[in-house]
Amino acid sequence: MAQEAHGAIYDLLAVRGVSRRDFLKYCSYVAAMLGLSEAAAPAIAAAVEKGSKLKPALWLNGGSCTGCTESMAQVDSPDVATIVLELLSLNYFETVMAAAGEHAEKNIQDTIAAGGYLLIYEGSVMTGEDGNTLLVNGHKGTDILKEAAESADAIIAVGACAVDGGWVAAHPNPAGATGVQAFLDVEGVKTPVVNIPCCPMNPEWVVAMVVQWLLVAEDDPATFLAKTELLGKSYDDRLTGRNVTLLYPKYVVGSTIHDNCPRRGHFENGDFVTEFGSAEEAMGYCLYKVGCKGPQTFTQCPITRWNRSVSWCVQSGAPCIGCGAISWVDNNTPFFKRLSSMQMGDGLGYVQPGSVAAVVGGVAAAALVAHGLGMKAAGRIGPDGPPTETVKKHDRKRQAKGGDK
Amino acid sequence: MAGHAHYREAHPLVFVITHWINLICMIMLAFSGFYIHYPFFGGFMGVARGMHFVAMYVIIINLTFRIIAAFFVKTATDLGSHQVDTDIKNWLPQEKNKHQFFETVKYYIFLRKEAVISAKYGSLQKIAYLATIPLTYLMAYTGFAIYGPTMTWGLFSGGVEMVGGPMNMRIIHYFMMWVFIVFTMIHAYLANIYNFKPSKIIFAWKESE
Numbered sequence: 001m002a003q004e005a006h007g008a009i010y011d012l013l014a015v016r017g018v019s020r021r022d023f024l025k026y027c028s029y030v031a032a033m034l035g036l037s038e039a040a041a042p043a044i045a046a047a048v049e050k051g052s053k054l055k056p057a058l059w060l061n062g063g064s065c066t067g068c069t070e071s072m073a074q075v076d077s078p079d080v081a082t083i084v085l086e087l088l089s090l091n092y093f094e095t096v097m098a099a100a101g102e103h104a105e106k107n108i109q110d111t112i113a114a115g116g117y118l119l120i121y122e123g124s125v126m127t128g129e130d131g132n133t134l135l136v137n138g139h140k141g142t143d144i145l146k147e148a149a150e151s152a153d154a155i156i157a158v159g160a161c162a163v164d165g166g167w168v169a170a171h172p173n174p175a176g177a178t179g180v181q182a183f184l185d186v187e188g189v190k191t192p193v194v195n196i197p198c199c200p201m202n203p204e205w206v207v208a209m210v211v212q213w214l215l216v217a218e219d220d221p222a223t224f225l226a227k228t229e230l231l232g233k234s235y236d237d238r239l240t241g242r243n244v245t246l247l248y249p250k251y252v253v254g255s256t257i258h259d260n261c262p263r264r265g266h267f268e269n270g271d272f273v274t275e276f277g278s279a280e281e282a283m284g285y286c287l288y289k290v291g292c293k294g295p296q297t298f299t300q301c302p303i304t305r306w307n308r309s310v311s312w313c314v315q316s317g318a319p320c321i322g323c324g325a326i327s328w329v330d331n332n333t334p335f336f337k338r339l340s341s342m343q344m345g346d347g348l349g350y351v352q353p354g355s356v357a358a359v360v361g362g363v364a365a366a367a368l369v370a371h372g373l374g375m376k377a378a379g380r381i382g383p384d385g386p387p388t389e390t391v392k393k394h395d396r397k398r399q400a401k402g403g404d405k
Numbered sequence: 406m407a408g409h410a411h412y413r414e415a416h417p418l419v420f421v422i423t424h425w426i427n428l429i430c431m432i433m434l435a436f437s438g439f440y441i442h443y444p445f446f447g448g449f450m451g452v453a454r455g456m457h458f459v460a461m462y463v464i465i466i467n468l469t470f471r472i473i474a475a476f477f478v479k480t481a482t483d484l485g486s487h488q489v490d491t492d493i494k495n496w497l498p499q500e501k502n503k504h505q506f507f508e509t510v511k512y513y514i515f516l517r518k519e520a521v522i523s524a525k526y527g528s529l530q531k532i533a534y535l536a537t538i539p540l541t542y543l544m545a546y547t548g549f550a551i552y553g554p555t556m557t558w559g560l561f562s563g564g565v566e567m568v569g570g571p572m573n574m575r576i577i578h579y580f581m582m583w584v585f586i587v588f589t590m591i592h593a594y595l596a597n598i599y600n601f602k603p604s605k606i607i608f609a610w611k612e613s614e
Contacts, residue, residue: 325571326569327570338442338443340576353579353580354443368594383408385408389520
């Protein structure tokens, strides 16, 4: 029987209290996320079952809050995602590894020397003070990333910080933070980078990428790039001054939160929450008026959801703050206002577009009233109006000079 | 400038109609736009969005028609004149507008007494009317760039990327509406500052001496 043949993985599942049924359900869920048909579920299960052949991986932390690690480890009981991730032999994972000190750092060097590994990078790349803003065991974070990136098969940049610097890179960005792709572009490292957005990133999206790597791409970087539906998005990196193209899995950033939002019906009906903690919020009304950035944020949050698909920000009554966007903090603050505020200049504070518009409109109206009074005072308004010149001033001047010869 | 007569040749019926369509669409667009920007009462979002899209398509078609019609319809060449010529000639800057830009500005900021010689439209007026063409198309462009079904099209996503994201595009769209509001304020003011004869002809098609 299949179950006996694949004993190892099912034993592992059984130990974790996961039934075979749960396992296959999860595999079809991953298949759906990857845009494959349900028929691919057994193939995914097979890929997962090849668990004996571990893929070496490094999980490096840059300038991060470890929130993405938390997101990865959020579950209170081990679940299928955890087991899938055990397909990776994480030789270095700062927050959860048992090794410490020199011994742990040696693991990085050994893995880099052996090659053929996946690099998962969490957090921003802190380049400030010539890279001294982030030191690990006396080495610059930027040096560690560059070295690890050069020999990696591929890099998964997890979380908004790894994508483009995230909130660490928000104005005024004293740490000189930027994203993995922007940094590698400057360093000339060509290793493919797949970006997983949000703050923190959604663990299911990472799991899907790992499965994609092992199953569809058969552990080959070129096949991976050819067969994975990726979407390129360019942006101007403010730190490096370069135009950077980020590769995202299409299933993650293909549509807006607004388009898949469970509260969307209330938006169309015009049922809005105006106050937090109100009855409207509990009734699931739309959070548009309290600053929801769902209409301009391209992530899969409403479908994948969070914490093992239990809920997500908007479902729990909080407006989307747009953490899946580029430069998300600068572009989306204040979080609870419809439009973001504009910076008037260094140290001059911020202003809402609506206030600027009201001033412009008010000044224009006042100017017109003043102008009208002026026209009246100048005696231009009457049955005959002002006298009109009979010859253009330009022509008068020319004639005075002697005219055309 | 002020005492002249207003004849139907200045604004043929077809342009009286396009002007009405522009006005109605602009009011609908600004109202629904403000509502979409911030829904100040409940239960209207679906209608407001529908109104916004319909009015936008109508105004774009109307503008395009107005431009094409300018090549075929004849309008008065001068203020208070029955003499007509192809409209586009009267719309674009003419010999009579030459050297008059700064003089017109000086007149309006009270630096000269006499009103300036102009064709049917003065130089400032022509610049303003011509500027509304690219502005209206650009307004539609920025709108499509923040509209779900089209924002991912290469044509629009390229622009979104250029301005630094959909939020910035939204703010540009919002400010551009204020450009139209201020234009309309100045337009209505200058058209009617001397008397309401211009309004009579453009809205009711009623001539006055």
